[in-house]
Amino acid sequence: MRVPELSRVGGLVLSHSFSLFRSNPRNFSHHQFSLTPPRSVTTILIKGFRTMSRLEGGPEWTAPYVRETFLDYFQKKGHTFVPSSSVVPLSDPTLLFTNAGMNQYKSIFLGTVDPQSDFAQLKRAVNSQKCIRAGGKHNDLDDVGKDSYHHTFFEMLGNWSFGDYFKEEAIKYSWELLTTVYGLEPERLYVTYFEGDVAGGLEPDLEAKDLWRAVGVPEDHILPGNMKDNFWEMGDQGPCGPCSEVHYDRIGGRNASYLVNQDDPNVIEIWNNVFIQYNREPDRSLRPLPNKHVDTGMGFERLVSILQNKSSNYDTDVFTPLFQKIQEITGACEYRGRFGADDSDGIDTAYRVIADHVRTLTFAISDARFARKYFEVEIGSFFSKLVPALVDQMGDMFPEIKKKQQDVIEILNEEEISFAKTLDRGERQFEHYAQQAKLKSLNKLHGADVWRLYDTFGFPVDLTRIMAEERQLSIDDAEFEEARLKAKEASKGQKKAAVDTVKLDVHDLGKLEKMNDVRKTDDAAKFEKGNITAQIKAIYHGKLFHTSTADIPEGEQLGIILDRTNFYAEQGGQENDTGRIIIDGQAELEVGDVQLYAGYVLHTGFMKYGSFSLDDTVICEYDELRRWPIRNNHTGTHILNFALREVLGDGVEQKGSLVAPEKLRFDFSSKAGLSEQELAEVEAKSVEYIRQNCAVYSREVPLATAREIMGVRAVFGETYPDPVRVVSVGVELDEIMKDVHNPRWKEVSLEFCGGTHVQKTGDIKELVILEESGIAKGIRRIIAVTGEEAIEVQRVAKEFGERLNRLDALKLGPEKEQEAKQIQTELNQLTISAIEKAKLRQHFTKINKEVIDGQKAQQKLESKKALDTIVSYFSNSENEGKSSLVVQLPISANSKAVSEALNHVKSKMQDKSVYIFAADPAQGRVAHGCHVSQTLVEQGASASEWAGVVSSMIGGKAGGKGSTSIGNGINPDKVDDAIAQATDYLNRFKL
Known part of the structure; x- marks a missing residue:
């Protein structure tokens, strides 16, 4: 899964949560993330923290027992248990998340399965698949919390047949499992079948209808369904077919057929049998498949609620342990199961949303507002406290979440606080826009304001629309689209104009020195996380300093100098930050480059909207998604430097480096390249250091003292400030400063460095060396990756x-x-x-x-076969006196064998005229050639003409000199005709 796509869905999750939040405006604080999930949260998902499902205790039909019963039933029917695939479909770019049980089997349905893989041999399968439906075509996000049976994360119980059994067995299995094994009352079950589609040329699926009748379903419980409900398609093209659903009436004692597929909470779909028997062709026509498949899916949470006789999925032991933990943490009243108007205080809805979204762990942080609004708890560790309960419930079925428990707790604590800060800012700005609309007696928000909420804070339009409706305001979609397109065009123009980055020269620096109000930029905040506020001290464009950006032509690049900044200016091999400088709702500079000039940090970029003036107070917001991997790579560079010294000795000196988001590059002195063994040792020592999860410490130290630290690394010839920043990986600098000459420090990574680093080496996860090469005499270069790239x-x-x-x-x-x-x-x-x-x-x-x-062996064998065929023919007593041969050789389309055979004829059997063919139907090739005797030449025959006759029949070309001609054809199915043509050519002459 790709991070930007995850972030967009994160915004959708947030929009659902935000719709219930009506807290009063608070003094906004500042944070570097937009409302979309930061990289650290999405990393949980990418790294394998895959959602969950396993509970303990409860009534007879406990959730685990329901699941185990399903799996056991189908395993006894010859189905292979296939573990759930990841909720992030790494090999399927068409899906944001795994949203159905069939996703992992698409290669089988499409016929693209690797013939060497286990799946190629799979005939019957069963599993419980983890699914997420939050964004994209299948999106249940808007319904979560509002009703009793929709979830963003759920389990899909399923059984599959790949070219094995079909409708009859699938229907029998469904009915037997539901009524006999699970003991559901047959009169409460309703089934559907495909009613056909005249426009599409599809007949009703009367076979399925008859099969349901045969297992005992009453006629008035078998209902027809249209293309939307009862014809399943993978996409615009590909496998498809009619489907047959099973619905359950929670109430019973009535005929509820009229409520099927009507979104009634008491008549719900629990299972769907899909009969994949057609392929949707590119021209939209349907063509029967050579193999027919069965794909079924049953909602685990819905089935549990039915078997436990609960009117809501949330009343089962799938959710109640989470509700108990929420109540324990918050001290709120217990969950009461109220919906809609009955849930007047919104607490029950909050319970459901929190429980649902903590299951969908990547998006859990987006719901912090529920805890703050309805449970009145401080943000900072709310969701992390729910994680152990979740792992207890589901860690047995999905053990991968046990391994990641502590990582998730740490990340959620950090990001929960960060998100709350951004939430405050966006909320404050929305209120500002809403008040402006009311003051102007408008009944709508301006589309440009809606766009800014999206572009600046990540608020999806649906979120703003919900918030606006709560205040009796609408949104002008046309204005929004106009603002979006305008911003897009402006961005294009900026990219074209960004060929020459704005820079300060010596004259500009001289002017700055004379400006009393402009001091060197305080950039200490670049080592910390989070946004800061700062004051604009200089605005630069066109070799001039301005008092306002309004004086600068629209679409042109400019530079801003602040009194303080949290942006990292390019230096020491580390690439610069990007991000934005903002006055919420008034102006924004998109920062594309940050450079340091004699202590002044210049932020260059383009105004997205509005204008800045001198002394304006602004918010500095660097791009955390860019800095995150840079931090990994910078600390990784220090560790790599240390490992090189450990393997190659103290003589290794750093000669240069590059720290970028996607990789690190490290140049060092070495007389020779590293052997494979040495390279493996360097990588192993680096990874070992990372796995120790050492804390990373930094401190400014007087330069003279710092140079005395035993084992400290610095770049020879580099000029360092005094005091100099020292970075230690694993040992606190306070301890080091007590005894700088201690030889033990040679066993620690210690360097002079002004860059940004991780808090602990475990954040880096992995380090992989991609390349080691020489770039100059005595200088080598290593390129490596860390984190997700690794x-x-x-x-x-x-x-x-x-x-x-x-x-x-x-x-x-x-x-x-x-x-x-x-x-x-x-x-x-x-x-x-x-x-x-x-x-x-x-x-x-x-x-x-x-x-x-x-x-070579095959070539030798085929050459011998070709020659033996010719020699044996003419040596056979039955062919005595014959001077010609036209024959297909018993070999593949081997041009070399044909050539060698003809060379033998030319040198040893000059008086013979021969045409030979070697065909390979599988490859669609024909090798052929001929030799014409001198006798035949004197009668008017020629090798090129003879080969031309053949080539016209089998395609391709032929050529040669003198008495021989060799060619390659492309129609092996025409060889017999070509042999006839070659023979007819011979018959023209007196042999």
Whole structure:
């Protein structure tokens, strides 16, 4: 899953939560994140914190027992248990989240499954799939908390048949499990079948109707359904087919058929059987599939509520332990199960939303406002306190969440506070816009204001619309779209204009020195997290200093100097921050570059709207999503430097570095390149240091004292400030300063550094060396990645290794030869661990040698077969006196074998006229050629003419000199016709 897409969905989750928040405006505080989830939260999801499901205790049909019963039933029916896939479909860019049980089987339905994989052999499957529906085509977010049965996270119980059983067995299994095993009253169950579609040329699925009747469903409980409800399609193209739903009436004792598919909370769909039997072609026509499949899905939470005789999913032991924990933390009244108008204080709705969204852990932080508004608790550790209860419930079924429990607690604590600050700002600005509209007697918010709420704070339009409706205000969508397009066009213009970045020269610095009110920028806040407020001290454009940005032509780049900043200016190899400088609702500068000039930090960029003037108080908001990986890479660089010294010795000196979001680059002195073993040791020592989860400390130290610290690293020839900032990984600097000459400090990463770093090395997660090379005499360069980038390259390397294993297992033949060529090309271009790449190359070299040796042996064998065919023909007593031969050789389309055979005829059998063919239907190729004897030449025949006759039949071209001609054709199915043509050509001459 990609972070920007996750962030957009985070905004949607927030919009649902925000709609219930009506707290009074508070003094806003400042924070670097927009309302979309920060990288640290989305990292939980990307790193494998995948949602959950396992409970303990309760009535007879406890949630775990309901799930186990389903799985056991189908396993006894010959189904293979397939563990739930991740809620982040890494290999499917068409999905934001896994939203249905069938997602992980798409390759089987589409026919693209790897024939060497386990899935290729799968005939029947069963599982409980973790699903998230929050954003995209399938979005239940707006319904969460309002009704008793919608959730953003849920489990989908499912059974599948891949070209095995079909409708009859699927329907029998459904009915038997529901009525016999789970013991549901048959008269409460209603089923649907596809009623057909005249426009689409589809007949009613009367087979399904008859099968439901056969298992005992009454006629008036079998209902027709339209294309929307009862015809399932994967997309605009691909596998599809009719489906048959099962609905349950919670009340009973009546005929509730008229309430089916009417969103009645008491008549709910619990199971759907999809019969995949067609393929939707590009022209929208339907074509029957060669194999028919069954794809079913049953809502776990809904089934539990039915079996526990609860009118709401939230009254079951899927949710009650979470409600108890919420009450324990907040001291609120207990959950009462009220909905709509009955929930007048909103507390029960808050319970449901909090419980639902803590299950959807990535978005949990977006609901902090519920805890603050309805439960009156301080933000900072609310959601982290719910995590243990959640793990207790669901850690058995999904053990991956147990491993990440402490990480999640730490991240939620930090981000919960951060989000609350941004929430205050956005809320305050919305209230400002709403009051302006009321003062002007308008009944709507201006579209430009709605756009600014989205662009500045990440408020989705739906969120603002809900908030506006609460104040009897509407939104002008046309104005919003106009503002959006205007901003988009302005952004295009800015990119074109950004060729030459605004810079300060010596004359500009001289002017600044003479300005009494402009002092050197205080940038101490760059080492901290969070937004700050600052004052504008200088506005620069066109070699002039201005009093207002309003004096600068629209769309042109400008520079801002502040009295203080939290932006990191490019220095010491670390790339600059980006972000924005804002006066909420009035003006915004999009900061694209930050540079340091003699102590003055210049923020350059383009005004998105409004204007600034000197002495304006602004909010400085750097882009945390950019700085997060930079921090990882910078601390990773220090650790790499330390590991190099450990492996290569004290003689290693830093010669340069680059710290960017996507990678780190480190240049160092070394007479020779690192061996594979040395490189592996450096990477292993780096990872070992990271895994120790050491705290990272920094402190300014007098330069003379700092230089005395045993083992401290600095760049030779670099000029350092006094005092100098020292960064230590693992040992507090207070302890080091007590005895700077202690040799123990050589065992610690200690460096002079003015960059930004992680709080503890565990945040880095991984470090992978991609490349080691020489850039000058005696200077080497290492390129490495950390964090998510490192995990991704490890995944790619693992998958490529598995692919090599499958290649190794293939039998020698054209398929293996073709795959080997493809793999060789891809391996050369692969961006993965240098160490792993070397191993993969060794493995491939071994495989490729086998392929080449096999090709040579096959070539030799086929050349011998070709020659034997010709020689044996003319040596056979039955063919004595014959001077010509037209024949198809018993070999593949082997041009070399054909050429060698003709060369033998030319040198040893000059008096013979021969045309030979070698065809390979699988590859669509024909190798062919001829030799014409001198006798035939004297009669008017020629090799080129003979080959031309053949080529006209089998395609391709032929050519040669003198008595021989060789060609390649593309129609192996025409070989028999070509043989006839070649024979007819011979018959023109007297042989």
